[in-house]
Amino acid sequence: MSNIIYIGYEFKVTPLQPGVEVLIAELGYAGFESFVETEQGATAYIQKEEWHANILDDIQILQSDEFEISYEFNEIEQTNWNAEWEKNFNPIVVDDVCAVRAPFHEKFDTEYDIVIEPKMSFGTGHHETTHMMIQHILKNDFSGKSVLDMGCGTGVLAILAEMKGAQPIDAVDYDNWCYLNSLENVERNNCQHITVIEGDASVLEGKNYDVIIANINRNILLQDMKTYVSCLNENGTLFLSGFYNDDIPVIQEACEALQLKFQEKLERNNWVALKFIN
Numbered sequence: 001m002s003n004i005i006y007i008g009y010e011f012k013v014t015p016l017q018p019g020v021e022v023l024i025a026e027l028g029y030a031g032f033e034s035f036v037e038t039e040q041g042a043t044a045y046i047q048k049e050e051w052h053a054n055i056l057d058d059i060q061i062l063q064s065d066e067f068e069i070s071y072e073f074n075e076i077e078q079t080n081w082n083a084e085w086e087k088n089f090n091p092i093v094v095d096d097v098c099a100v101r102a103p104f105h106e107k108f109d110t111e112y113d114i115v116i117e118p119k120m121s122f123g124t125g126h127h128e129t130t131h132m133m134i135q136h137i138l139k140n141d142f143s144g145k146s147v148l149d150m151g152c153g154t155g156v157l158a159i160l161a162e163m164k165g166a167q168p169i170d171a172v173d174y175d176n177w178c179y180l181n182s183l184e185n186v187e188r189n190n191c192q193h194i195t196v197i198e199g200d201a202s203v204l205e206g207k208n209y210d211v212i213i214a215n216i217n218r219n220i221l222l223q224d225m226k227t228y229v230s231c232l233n234e235n236g237t238l239f240l241s242g243f244y245n246d247d248i249p250v251i252q253e254a255c256e257a258l259q260l261k262f263q264e265k266l267e268r269n270n271w272v273a274l275k276f277i278n
């Protein structure tokens with residue numbers, strides 16, 4: 001383990017659900033890397049380097065009248081929470097077809113059984129957006145398709161794409177932890193067709209894909225949409241998530257300006273995952 005210093009926030013949330021779920025989702029998009037649900041709420045961790053005093057300013061649920069949320073924070077050693085977090089990682093099963101679990105969980109009797117050692121990368125399958133992207137992948141034909149998983153996190157979506165017959169697959173993330181973690185998970189799931197790349201949209205120059213999956217966030221998607229679409233083959237499909245229902249008009253407008261056609265929307269707890277074709 002490296003000696004990265006983390007800041008841990010202990011949140012007390014009333015009512016607990018859906019408060020904790022929404023809070024964790026929002027913190028994930030603000031840059032928090034890992035979460036442990038507790039009896040009274042949740043503990044959330046962010047690298048000290050990524051932290052700043054206004055980090056909670058954009059967390060909408062903290063302004064909500066429907067929830068009472070208090071918190072304390074302090075600096076902690078990475079090793080203290082990693083073991084605790086692993087104990088708290090619950091496996092999930094999407095649509096009875098695809099399980100996402102850690103190596104220390106029992107194997108599931110599902111068609112797709114993905115083993116993830118998530119550590120600090122986002123993408124445990126617990127988040128609404130990951131869940132919906134898994135649903136999109138399950139519903140669509142990936143056989144023989146070239147795929148880009150942009151913002152791959154743990155690599156979970158790329159791994160499922162390979163299990164569904166896609167190849168070749170590029171899994172790209174600009175975060176070094178995610179890059180390393182995806183490499184580990186690709187190997188753990190015996191994937192043969194995934195290339196993990198550390199970088200942002202600038203690594204996509206000259207590349208082409210039949211399917212692009214991007215679960216990132218509204219602003220990065222809007223910023224990099226043109227690059228994604230320039231990499232999309234004819235009869236291609238683009239799956240987008242990492243934003244709310246309210247963001248659909250601006251995302252849809254950006255896609256349609258690039259000649260994409262809206263096809264389908266999935267929604268969970270106000271988060272959405274959209275499908276476009278060209």
Ligand SMILES: C[S@@+](CC[C@H](N)C(=O)[O-])C[C@H]1O[C@@H](n2cnc3c(N)ncnc32)[C@H](O)[C@@H]1O
Nearest residue numbers: 122123130151152153173174175178200215216
């Ligand atoms: C919401 S997580 C999604 C992870 C995983 N694909 C999933 O569905 O669970 C977004 C990921 O995008 C990565 N990311 C954010 N901005 C990026 C960028 N500009 N280029 C590449 N990756 C980016 C983050 O490091 C993070 O791992």
